Amino acid sequence: MTLNRLLITSVVVENRPVRDVAAQYGVSESWLFELLARYRAEGDAAFEPHSRRPRSVPTTTPVETIDLIVELREKLSAAGLDAGPDTIRWHLEHHHATVVSRATISRYLTKAGLVVPEPKKRPKSSYIRFAAEMPNETWQSDFTHYRLRRPGGRPGADTEILTWLDDCSRYALSVTAHHRVT
CATH class of the missing domain: 1.10.10 (Arc Repressor Mutant, subunit A)
Structure with a gap:
């Protein structure tokens, strides 16, 4: 039995006061009066939940x-x-x-079906992770630019940090710092 049916039955069939039924089932009296008015106007259709969709949307594109x-x-x-x-x-x-x-x-x-979808990104399933099968089979090299600071916070020398990485184990084989090369 739905809550709507239970509330309407309690008031109409059992002749209980609206205040008591609303307090017992934890609903507001105004909602119960609205439900009773709907029952009197629609009959048994009031037992079913109504759509919450608005009747009109004023901002809809004509x-x-x-x-x-x-x-x-x-x-x-x-x-x-x-x-x-x-x-x-x-x-x-x-x-x-x-x-x-x-x-x-x-x-x-x-x-309207007038646009052919052209996704800008590849699906993640298309990415194949490259990884070496054996240690020392493939290395990766990368360098990062870093500006050193002198005491007192003044800018110092430009430095390049060179990193060598074993692609299988993902361990850093070598990390060295060098003067900047142009």
Whole structure:
């Protein structure tokens, strides 16, 4: 039994006061009165939970604008011109007096199936970690620039730190510091 059914049954069938039922089941009296009004208006449909989706969204892009976006995309593509979101946005603003964000245009072009997805990053599964099989098979070398400080915090000599690493064991074979070479 759902909570809505239990609350309505307690008040309507058992004739218990709304205050007592609300206190017993830990709901507010105003919610219980709203539930009873819904039961009187809808009948047994009040037992089922209602959607929380708003009835209207005032900031939704109008259908006419969406159709215009798709139409502009097709016209620009057919003419061999750039038909990206920035170009469509410019045409909407200057020729149709409509301001729509670049992201909104891109979203509706994708929904209409007019955009071919081209991911910028490779999937992580495509990365193959390079590692040597045996010790001393492959070494890696790297250098880091470091500026030494003199006493008192004044800038000192430029230094390069050279590191040699065994690729199998990942141990540093050698770390040395040298004067900067240009």
